[in-house]
Structures are given as structure tokens and as C-alpha cells.
Amino acid sequence: MATMKAVVLREPHKIEVMDVPKPEITDPGDVLMRVDLTAICGTDLHPFEGRIVIEDDVILGHEFLGTIEAVGSGVNLVSEGDRAVASCVVSCGSCYTCRRNRPGQCLGTMIFGLGLTFGSLSGGQAEYVIVPNADRTLRKLPEAGKGTDEDKLFVGDIMATGYEAVRKFIQPGDTVAVVGAGPVGLCAAMAANVLGASQTIVVDKVGVRLKEAEAIGAIPVNATETDPAEAVQDLTDWRGADVVIDAVGHPSALLSACSLVRSGGAISIPGVYTEDSIELPFGDLYLKGVTIAQGVANITNYMDETLALIGAGKLDPSRFISHRMPMTEAAEAYRMFHEHEATKIVLDPTA
Amino acid sequence: MAYFADSNEVDKYIGGVFRAANDHAESGPKMRAAGLNLRVLYTDPDTEMWVKMHEPAMEVHTGADDDKADITLMMRADTGDKFWRGDYNLAVGLAKGEVKAKGPVNKILKLVPLTKPLFPMYRDLVADKDAQSA
Ligand SMILES: NC(=O)c1ccc[n+]([C@@H]2O[C@H](COP(=O)([O-])OP(=O)(O)OC[C@H]3O[C@@H](n4cnc5c(N)ncnc54)[C@H](O)[C@@H]3O)[C@@H](O)[C@H]2O)c1
Ligand SMILES: [Zn+2]
Ligand SMILES: [Zn+2]
Numbered sequence: 307m308a309t310m311k312a313v314v315l316r317e318p319h320k321i322e323v324m325d326v327p328k329p330e331i332t333d334p335g336d337v338l339m340r341v342d343l344t345a346i347c348g349t350d351l352h353p354f355e356g357r358i359v360i361e362d363d364v365i366l367g368h369e370f371l372g373t374i375e376a377v378g379s380g381v382n383l384v385s386e387g388d389r390a391v392a393s394c395v396v397s398c399g400s401c402y403t404c405r406r407n408r409p410g411q412c413l414g415t416m417i418f419g420l421g422l423t424f425g426s427l428s429g430g431q432a433e434y435v436i437v438p439n440a441d442r443t444l445r446k447l448p449e450a451g452k453g454t455d456e457d458k459l460f461v462g463d464i465m466a467t468g469y470e471a472v473r474k475f476i477q478p479g480d481t482v483a484v485v486g487a488g489p490v491g492l493c494a495a496m497a498a499n500v501l502g503a504s505q506t507i508v509v510d511k512v513g514v515r516l517k518e519a520e521a522i523g524a525i526p527v528n529a530t531e532t533d534p535a536e537a538v539q540d541l542t543d544w545r546g547a548d549v550v551i552d553a554v555g556h557p558s559a560l561l562s563a564c565s566l567v568r569s570g571g572a573i574s575i576p577g578v579y580t581e582d583s584i585e586l587p588f589g590d591l592y593l594k595g596v597t598i599a600q601g602v603a604n605i606t607n608y609m610d611e612t613l614a615l616i617g618a619g620k621l622d623p624s625r626f627i628s629h630r631m632p633m634t635e636a637a638e639a640y641r642m643f644h645e646h647e648a649t650k651i652v653l654d655p656t657a
Numbered sequence: 658m659a660y661f662a663d664s665n666e667v668d669k670y671i672g673g674v675f676r677a678a679n680d681h682a683e684s685g686p687k688m689r690a691a692g693l694n695l696r697v698l699y700t701d702p703d704t705e706m707w708v709k710m711h712e713p714a715m716e717v718h719t720g721a722d723d724d725k726a727d728i729t730l731m732m733r734a735d736t737g738d739k740f741w742r743g744d745y746n747l748a749v750g751l752a753k754g755e756v757k758a759k760g761p762v763n764k765i766l767k768l769v770p771l772t773k774p775l776f777p778m779y780r781d782l783v784a785d786k787d788a789q790s791a
Contacts, residue, residue, distance in 0.1 A: 361770045398753075414749050422773050425746060425747075582764070
């Protein structure tokens with residue numbers, strides 16, 4: 307049997323690069339992709355840390371692009387030899403919620419590398435991966451225009467996620483406040499600049515990450531030194547931010563987001579929550595008439611826009627990559643990302 | 658033809674795997690810790706199954722119950738059989754509407770991975786039935 311190398315989560319906190327069977331096409335909508343580039347996402351940390359329970363021995367990874375090696379009989383939009391990037395979320399395209407343009411909430415939502423609960427899709431931190439519903443899930447990489455593979459890699463997840471979070475609510479001239487300067491928050495801040503924010507404020511506690519935010523023209527706020535609510539009030543004539551993004555996924559961040567938003571403003575929550583319940587200042591949110599949006603991102607709705615903006619040189623999320631490592635060093639890469647020693651790590655499965 | 662002849666068989670095999678889960682070193686304690694009442698409405702044959710995931714032991718029975726279900730699932734018993742063999746993609750089933758679910762999604766998502774280590778136990782349970790029909 308043909309084998310390949312893959313990043314396997316044996317159990318929480320235990321990553322191993324192992325030889326596993328090379329996957330095969332089983333459905334007419336499948337594509338077999340040879341992975342050229344893959345990345346570690348904050349969402350991978352949820353199973354890594356055991357905050358999202360998945361079964362043992364799952365191949366991780368849902369940010370990847372590569373070259374198509376074989377296509378199922380029902381695939382029309384890509385062919386062998388094409389290069390493409392995959393959405394991290396696979397939707398069916400036909401269910402009640404998909405028909406209402408919410409692929410992130412597909413009744414059969416599948417996510418690469420998150421185990422049985424999300425459709426048992428093996429992840430993209432591997433030499434090869436099967437991409438189901440390929441016509442919906444993949445976008446061919448444009449050859450013309452600006453942007454590198456490392457930029458386009460992120461339209462399958464963090465770039466589209468950060469972009470959607472802002473795009474849902476922003477109006478030109480708005481103040482956008484982003485809680486969390488991880489890769490998703492930084493992508494949201496970059497999107498806010500492109501989508502017409504007059505000022506973008508980024509809150510975190512990690513200095514190097516705030517430096518990244520500052521480098522793209524955002525106003526950094528270090529929550530260990532400054533009260534973010536005070537800082538945002540000062541910058542908005544005591545109104546609060548028009549749009550607040552929670553790009554963390556921890557109740558402390560959500561509470562912080564609630565304190566930053568203006569009356570009639572919106573909180574957009576790409577950060578992942580699985581808690582049974584969270585205590586929120588509900589009377590304050592009610593009286594301010596705050597709109598809240600959240601959930602798994604509708605990636606496929608925004609891949610074309612973000613690819614076009616990368617091609618135009620207006621989005622360049624590769625600048626947030628702090629480390630490039632061979633996939634064989636995945637265990638060390640996960641440790642570094644988990645301990646915030648790295649902002650964003652891409653892995654080369656061919657090295 | 659439906660795999661299970663009657664609801665007694667659904668109780669024996671699918672109920673059986675939940676009963677056996679009690680003794681599974683990994684999934685048993687996690688299922689009991691969930692503290693949930695799971696109700697599954699199977700069709701072909703019609704069977705209402707209750708799985709009460711509580712300490713000190715999970716209780717499983719078929720038939721009506723006055724208790725309140727935290728999670729209710731509906732599917733054909735054949736779908737249940739395929740799922741427990743590890744041959745059924747739940748995500749696809751939910752998208753197609755072959756499986757329907759009521760109750761908090763985050764709780765359902767936390768239960769699903771606990772079932773995978775039990776698949777071999779289910780296959781052991783149905784081995785005798787498969788042998789008879791082969
Ligand atoms: N909705 C989606 O589809 C989707 C897609 C991708 C990622 N995500 C989620 O987005 C979140 C962020 O992802 P990431 O890759 O950027 O992760 P990350 O863990 O690298 O970044 C989180 C950042 O938040 C900061 N932080 C933590 N608590 C804070 C607080 N109270 N105030 C301010 N900053 C705080 C941390 O220092 C860190 O820099 C994760 O929950 C991830 O699962 C969701
Ligand atoms: Zn991700
Ligand atoms: Zn769908």
C-alpha cells in the first residue's frame with residue numbers, strides 16, 4: 307500500500323509525524339491533492355489542548371494548498387495538474403442552510419482534521435489530502451496578479467474568516483476594534499483597512515503580535531498596560547467602536563469586546579466557543595442595541611473576494627508568517643504556536 | 658430488508674453497545690460525566706431508546722419514558738447500525754436529513770467522538786447476528 311507522511315494528533319498535546327496510508331478518491335466529487343504548503347491555525351490548538359474533544363489519531367490541518375493529482379468523475383471546475391486552495395470548511399451546497407447562503411452552518415458541516423464529529427476528513431498537514439465537494443471547496447490559484455502561495459494559502463481560512471467578520475458590518479469611516487492579535491485578528495485588522503475603516507484598534511497582551519498590528523497601520527493596545535475600554539473610548543469621542551471583532555474565543559475576550567462597542571454597533575465573533583453558557587452584561591448589550599454575529603465562517607462566500615484583493619496587492623497576509631518549518635518538525639511547531647512563541651507557522655510537507 | 662427484525666434486536670445490539678460503554682475505560686466515564694438524557698427515535702423497526710448518561714452508571718432502555726430528553730435524534734435503525742460499524746458519515750447524514758437532531762449542538766458535538774472507540778465493541782456484538790444471516 308502506498309503511504310505518505312502526515313501530522314497525527316495521537317492524543318491531546320501529543321503530535322507525531324507518521325507514515326499513514328495515502329488516501330484515495332471514494333466519491334465522484336472528491337479531488338486528490340498533493341499538498342504544497344500547509345499551516346497551523348489557532349483552531350488546531352483546540353484539539354491539541356483538548357478543549358475540543360476529538361478521537362485519537364486524527365490527521366490535523368485545515369489550511370492548505372496544493373496541486374491536483376486526480377479528480378473524481380463528478381468534478382468539473384478543476385483538473386489534474388491545477389493548483390488550488392481549499393476552504394477549511396466543506397459544505398454540502400444543497401441543505402436548508404446552504405440554500406440560504408450560510409455554508410458555515412451547513413447541516414452537514416465538515417472540517418478537515420477535526421475527526422468524526424466534522425465528517426471524518428483527514429487533515430491537510432500531510433503529503434496528500436482528499437478534498438470532498440471539490441467544485442465548491444476549491445478555488446484555482448490565479449496565475450496573474452500579485453500575491454504568493456503563502457498569501458493565497460490563507461483565503462481558505464484565516465484571511466476569509468477575518469475578512470467576513472469585518473465585512474458583515476463595516477461602513478466606510480468606521481472605527482473597528484479587534485480583540486486578539488493572533489493570525490485571525492491580524493487578518494481582520496488588515497481587512498478593516500481595505501474595507502474602509504478610518505481607524506483600526508487591535509487589543510492583545512503579546513508585544514510582538516501588537517507590533518505586527520502596528521506595522522499594518524493599526525493602533526495597538528496592550529491590555530496588560532492599558533484598559534482597552536478606556537483606550538477605545540478615548541479614540542472615538544467616548545462613543546465606542548462601530549464594529550468589534552472577538553478574534554480570540556475566550557470568555558475574557560468576549561467580555562472585553564462587550565465593553566468596546568458603541569450603542570447600535572456590532573460585535574462579530576469568529577473566535578470559537580463551545581461552552582454550555584457564558585455570563586454576559588446583557589442589560590448593557592440590550593440597552594445599547596448591539597448586534598452580535600458569530601459562528602463558523604462562511605469561507606466559500608469570501609474566497610473569491612479575498613483572492614482578488616490579494617491579486618490586486620491589497621491584502622498580503624503572508625506578512626504574518628513568523629516561522630517556516632519542514633512538516634517533519636510539526637511537534638516542535640505546535641509547541642511553539644501553543645506557547646505564543648510564533649505568530650503563524652507554515653509547514654512544508656515536501657521537506 | 659431492514660437489518661433488525663424488531664425493537665428487541667435494536668435494544669439488544671444498539672442498546673447493547675451503550676450498556677457496554679459503561680465498562681469502556683475511556684468513553685464510559687466521559688459519557689457518564691456528560692449528565693445527559695439522550696433519546697433516539699429509530700424507525701424500521703420503530704424503537705424509542707433512552708440512554709441516561711449519568712453517574713454511577715448509564716441506564717439504557719427502550720420504550721417511552723416521562724423524563725425530559727436533553728438530546729433527541731431520529732434515524733432509521735439501519736442508519737444506527739451503519740454508524741456503529743463505523744460505516745456511516747454522520748455529517749453527510751445530517752445534511753441529507755437522514756439523521757435529525759434536537760438539542761444543544763455543542764453537547765451533541767462533544768458526544769460524537771466518544772462513540773468511535775466503541776465501534777469495535779459493536780462489531781463484536783453483531784458478529785453472532787451477522788454469522789446467522791450469512
Ligand atoms: N469562525 C471560524 O470559522 C474560525 C476560523 C479560524 C479561526 N477561528 C478561531 O479564531 C480564534 C483565533 O484564532 P488565531 O489563529 O488567531 O488564534 P491565536 O490563539 O493564535 O490568537 C489568539 C490571540 O488572542 C490573544 N488573547 C487571548 N485572550 C485575550 C484577551 N482577553 N484580550 C485580548 N487578547 C487576548 C492571545 O494573546 C493571542 O494573540 C480561535 O478561537 C480560532 O479557533 C475561527
Ligand atoms: Zn482554522
Ligand atoms: Zn449544506
